[in-house]
Amino acid sequence: MDVWANGVADVRERLGKSLFSRVAGPAGPENRARIHGAPGPRWFAPDRPIRTVHGDASMFIGGLRALLLQSVHPLAMAAVAAHSGYRGDPWGRLQRTSTFLAVTTYGTANDAQDAVDRVRAVHESVRGTTAGGQPYHAADPHLLGWVHVAEVDSFLRAHQRYGAHPLDAAGxxxxxxxxxxxxxxxxxxxxxxxxxxxxxxxxxxxPELQATQEAREAARFILLHPPLPLVARAPYAVLAANAVAGLPVWARKPLRLPRVPIVEDTGVRVTGLAMTKAIRWAMKPA
Incomplete structure (x- = not known):
C-alpha cells in the first residue's frame, strides 16, 4: 500500500511541477515565493472572490476562451498579431500573463502597482495600423475595455461551470x-x-466585432497547432473543446467554430470537469 501511495504521490508531484513550469516559467518558484511570502498590504483580502477564481484550475479553460473571444475585435487582434509574438513565443506570453494575474491578485500592493506600470509602459509603445488602414493603440481605454470584459466574462463563466467552488450571486x-x-x-x-x-x-x-483572417488563423493555432509534446495533446484538446463550447454563438460563427449542442452539453462538459479536477489534484500543494 505504501508503495502504491508513494507512486501516486510521485506522479502527482512530477505532473504538478510540469504544469506549473509551463504556466509560470523558469522563474515560477521564485516568483511564487515572493508573491505569497512578501510582507505588506494587498489589493485584495484573502476572502475576496478574485482569489477564489484566479486560484482554480478552471482558469485553464477560461484563459483559452478569453483568447478566442478577444480575437474577434479587429483592433485587438491586429495588435496581438503584430506585437505579442504569440506564434514565436506562446509560452512566454502565457507565463507573463499568468505572472501578472498572480501578482495583482495575491501580491503586495507595491508589487501589483509595479506590474501594472510595466504593462502600461508596454501598451504605450504598441501602435500600428490594420490591413484595412484603421489605426490602433494598445493603451486606448476603449480597446483595453474590450480586452478586460472578454477576459473577466471568460474567467467567471469557466469558474461557474468547472470551478471547485462556484460563486453565489453576490460572489x-x-x-x-x-x-x-x-x-x-x-x-x-x-x-x-x-x-x-x-x-x-x-x-x-x-457592433465593432468581426473575425478577421488574422483572428481565424490565431484560433486555428490555439486550437489545432499548440506547441506541445504529443503526450500533452489529448489533455489540451479537452481544455480547448470546453473553451470553444463556452463561447457565445455570435463569437463562434465568425471564427468558423461549429457547434454540436448535444455533444457539447454532455460529453464535452464531462471531460472538462474531469480534466480540471485532475489539474487541481496535480497542482495542489502536498
Whole structure:
C-alpha cells in the first residue's frame, strides 16, 4: 500500500511541477515565493472572490476562451498579431500573463502597482495600423475595455461551470468588482462592477466585432497547432473543446467554430470537469 501511495504521490508531484513550469516559467518558484511570502498590504483580502477564481484550475479553460473571444475585435487582434509574438513565443506570453494575474491578485500592493506600470509602459509603445488602414493603440481605454470584459466574462463563466467552488450571486458580482480595481489601474475607463454592467458592456461592443483572417488563423493555432509534446495533446484538446463550447454563438460563427449542442452539453462538459479536477489534484500543494 505504501508503495502504491508513494507512486501516486510521485506522479502527482512530477505532473504538478510540469504544469506549473509551463504556466509560470523558469522563474515560477521564485516568483511564487515572493508573491505569497512578501510582507505588506494587498489589493485584495484573502476572502475576496478574485482569489477564489484566479486560484482554480478552471482558469485553464477560461484563459483559452478569453483568447478566442478577444480575437474577434479587429483592433485587438491586429495588435496581438503584430506585437505579442504569440506564434514565436506562446509560452512566454502565457507565463507573463499568468505572472501578472498572480501578482495583482495575491501580491503586495507595491508589487501589483509595479506590474501594472510595466504593462502600461508596454501598451504605450504598441501602435500600428490594420490591413484595412484603421489605426490602433494598445493603451486606448476603449480597446483595453474590450480586452478586460472578454477576459473577466471568460474567467467567471469557466469558474461557474468547472470551478471547485462556484460563486453565489453576490460572489459573482464581487469578482467583477474586484477585477475592476485592476482594470482601472491599467487605464480602463469605468469598468463594469457587476453582472448586469458586464453584460451591457459586452453588448455595447458587439457592433465593432468581426473575425478577421488574422483572428481565424490565431484560433486555428490555439486550437489545432499548440506547441506541445504529443503526450500533452489529448489533455489540451479537452481544455480547448470546453473553451470553444463556452463561447457565445455570435463569437463562434465568425471564427468558423461549429457547434454540436448535444455533444457539447454532455460529453464535452464531462471531460472538462474531469480534466480540471485532475489539474487541481496535480497542482495542489502536498
Amino acid at each position: 459573482c458580482d464581487g469578482y467583477i468588482a474586484d477585477t475592476a480595481r485592476v482594470a482601472a489601474a491599467l487605464g480602463v475607463l469605468d469598468p463594469p462592477r457587476d453582472r448586469n454592467e458586464l453584460a451591457a458592456r459586452i453588448r455595447a461592443y458587439r
